[in-house]
Amino acid sequence: MPVVIKRVLAWGSLAFLIYFMAFRPEAAAQMFKSIGVALVAMAQGLGDFLTGLMT
Incomplete structure (x- = not known):
């Protein structure tokens, strides 16, 4: 995935979270x-x- 799309999605997600x-x-x-x-x-x-594996 291109870097620009990742940045847009990251900033969009942050904006949605704040909203x-x-x-x-x-x-x-x-x-x-x-x-x-x-x-x-x-x-x-x-x-x-993991406990089950050890016993």
Whole structure:
């Protein structure tokens, strides 16, 4: 992917994130909480997998 397209997508994503947090703070907070819960669940699953390998 050309560098120009990557830059445009990155700046567009940042602008959308700022807009989303400014005008829909409750929805933005809920989205970030959901992402955090998913990351914790994935880490827990990986830990359970590695523990299962070691026992």
